[in-house]
Amino acid sequence: MMPSARPIRMNKDDPMRPNAQPVASHFINGRYVEDTAGTPIPVIYAATGERIAQVHAATPAIVEEALAAAAAGQKIWAAMSGTERGRVLRRAADIIRERNRALSELETLDTGKPMQETLYVDATSGADALEYFGGLAGSLTGEHIPLGRDWVYTIREPLGVCVGIGAWNYPTQIACWKGAPALACGNSMIFKPSETTPLCALKVAEILHEAGLPAGVYNVVQGMGEVGAALVSDPRVAKVSLTGSVPTGRKVYAAAADGMKHVTMELGGKSPLLIFDDADLENAVGGAILGNFYSSGQVCSNGTRVFVQKGIKEAFLARLKERLSTGVVMGDPLDEAVNFGPMVSERQMEIVQGYIAKGVEEGARLVHGGGRAQREGFFLEPTVFADVTDGMTIAREEIFGPVMAVLDFDTEEEAIARANDTAFGLSAGVFTRDFTRAHRVIGALEAGSCFINSYNDAPVEAPFGGSKMSGVGRETSKEAIAHYSQVKSVYVRMGDVEAPF
Numbered sequence: 001m002m003p004s005a006r007p008i009r010m011n012k013d014d015p016m017r018p019n020a021q022p023v024a025s026h027f028i029n030g031r032y033v034e035d036t037a038g039t040p041i042p043v044i045y046a047a048t049g050e051r052i053a054q055v056h057a058a059t060p061a062i063v064e065e066a067l068a069a070a071a072a073g074q075k076i077w078a079a080m081s082g083t084e085r086g087r088v089l090r091r092a093a094d095i096i097r098e099r100n101r102a103l104s105e106l107e108t109l110d111t112g113k114p115m116q117e118t119l120y121v122d123a124t125s126g127a128d129a130l131e132y133f134g135g136l137a138g139s140l141t142g143e144h145i146p147l148g149r150d151w152v153y154t155i156r157e158p159l160g161v162c163v164g165i166g167a168w169n170y171p172t173q174i175a176c177w178k179g180a181p182a183l184a185c186g187n188s189m190i191f192k193p194s195e196t197t198p199l200c201a202l203k204v205a206e207i208l209h210e211a212g213l214p215a216g217v218y219n220v221v222q223g224m225g226e227v228g229a230a231l232v233s234d235p236r237v238a239k240v241s242l243t244g245s246v247p248t249g250r251k252v253y254a255a256a257a258d259g260m261k262h263v264t265m266e267l268g269g270k271s272p273l274l275i276f277d278d279a280d281l282e283n284a285v286g287g288a289i290l291g292n293f294y295s296s297g298q299v300c301s302n303g304t305r306v307f308v309q310k311g312i313k314e315a316f317l318a319r320l321k322e323r324l325s326t327g328v329v330m331g332d333p334l335d336e337a338v339n340f341g342p343m344v345s346e347r348q349m350e351i352v353q354g355y356i357a358k359g360v361e362e363g364a365r366l367v368h369g370g371g372r373a374q375r376e377g378f379f380l381e382p383t384v385f386a387d388v389t390d391g392m393t394i395a396r397e398e399i400f401g402p403v404m405a406v407l408d409f410d411t412e413e414e415a416i417a418r419a420n421d422t423a424f425g426l427s428a429g430v431f432t433r434d435f436t437r438a439h440r441v442i443g444a445l446e447a448g449s450c451f452i453n454s455y456n457d458a459p460v461e462a463p464f465g466g467s468k469m470s471g472v473g474r475e476t477s478k479e480a481i482a483h484y485s486q487v488k489s490v491y492v493r494m495g496d497v498e499a500p501f
């Protein structure tokens with residue numbers, strides 16, 4: 001058992017670099033906990049390939065400790081008023097904002113994403129979620145349904161112990177997007193971060209407890225798939241929220257179904273971005289850059305199939321190439337001048353390199369990038385393929401890297417049909433100056449999170465999530481409340497019971 005709160009220590013060998021090594025691997029029942037019998041998980045800084053920390057996967061004893069703590073903590077938490085719960089969440093949001101720089105540095109070390117992103121997006125959006133759901137916590141009420149003399153009232157109740165399982169691209173945000181609505185509703189949470197990025201969620205847990213969260217209400221355990229699977233199948237768990245790939249989603253959904261548990265599935269995508277001839281060229285190019293190269297392309301909602309109408313195609317490609325040639329600054333992501341970081345891991349880099357090779361092999365025209373950057377770490381160049389056709393592998397499978405596929409189209413109807421010809425349905429975007437068309441096209445696209453003349457905005461006030469194979473349920477916004485609570489309905493008879501005999 002270790003002390004529960006401390007700032008990120010500076011590295012003794014390099015005083016300019018924060019020390020990534022956490023106090024211990026897990027955070028359970030309000031404190032850091034270690035069990036070195038668990039499989040070691042190295043934390044690799046993607047910009048250099050060096051090992052910067054190590055944690056241990058949870059042993060069965062750690063999983064049991066977390067489940068017992070979450071079950072006990074949930075009872076205490078649910079007995080508090082919504083306003084009291086909300087106050088804790090809002091206080092945690094304030095602490096996160098005060099420590100934004102240190103938390104952003106940790107996010108950069110965990111993921112390799114540039115400080116230019118992490119300073120403004122990661123801890124900040126986590127704080128937004130805690131603040132937003134903290135604000136809602138006091139108003140999560142049922143309703144009164146009059147039935148003549150009788151009446152029904154409903155009570156919005158927590159589900160119980162919730163399990164959150166994270167992907168590696170937004171470790172702080174995912175820990176908060178799942179934790180904040182769960183806790184606002186009176187649930188407890190056990191969060192298992194991705195084994196690739198185990199550091200940030202520990203800080204979220206630490207800060208929540210510093211803000212007054214009762215012990216056991218938000219716990220973090222480390223581990224690979226089997227730790228996630230052990231949590232999902234435990235009968236004490238009422239709900240599972242996964243952010244991950246479709247193959248993992250299938251497994252987790254099936255395991256949750258066995259215990260009839262609630263699920264939220266935030267899975268992968270191969271989203272279409274439609275650019276019409278009349279679009280503002282600069283904004284369309286900007287949208288395509290945001291939707292393909294932010295976080296080095298490691299964003300689930302990315303618009304990686306960029307359908308460009310033939311009349312604007314050459315101008316679009318020329319301007320895109322120009323902006324990529326002059327604007328990309330690669331380097332140590334801790335340097336705030338850098339705007340393009342590495343792949344999260346060597347493995348992810350190799351997966352993306354495999355897709356680039358496939359693109360070339362299947363006849364797509366490489367118009368920019370395509371190679372590994374000549375530097376240490378797992379950097380790939382931002383890559384653009386033109387003349388991509390619908391059947392090519394790079395147009396069908398999620399790549400999760402900085403690879404844009406540009407496809408041509410003639411008519412609106414054709415673009416919609418081709419955009420929808422995918423098993424995924426996470427996001428979709430349209431760039432046009434014709435607003436009637438914009439709304440008509442978005443209305444016809446099969447996707448959960450859509451954009452008009454913009455791409456990849458994710459404010460906490462708006463629902464986020466996918467349709468088709470991209471997922472079930474919604475995160476963020478008031479919609480998330482329905483996925484972390486259940487309604488009890490109570491019939492109240494004011495007169496006598498009329499029984500048949």
Ligand SMILES: NC(=O)c1ccc[n+]([C@@H]2O[C@H](COP(=O)([O-])OP(=O)(O)OC[C@H]3O[C@@H](n4cnc5c(N)ncnc54)[C@H](O)[C@@H]3O)[C@@H](O)[C@H]2O)c1
Pocket residue numbers: 165166167168169170192193194195223224225226227228229232243244245246247248249251252265266267268269299300301398400426466470471
């Ligand atoms: N829709 C979204 O909100 C969203 C956001 C980010 C990432 N993603 C998706 O996540 C994927 C990339 O992340 P990843 O490579 O970490 O995904 P992944 O599916 O490999 O792993 C996700 C998480 O599931 C865990 N896991 C693996 N097998 C499990 C099992 N059998 N039971 C329980 N847990 C298990 C992993 O340890 C990890 O924590 C991409 O497909 C991306 O699109 C989706």
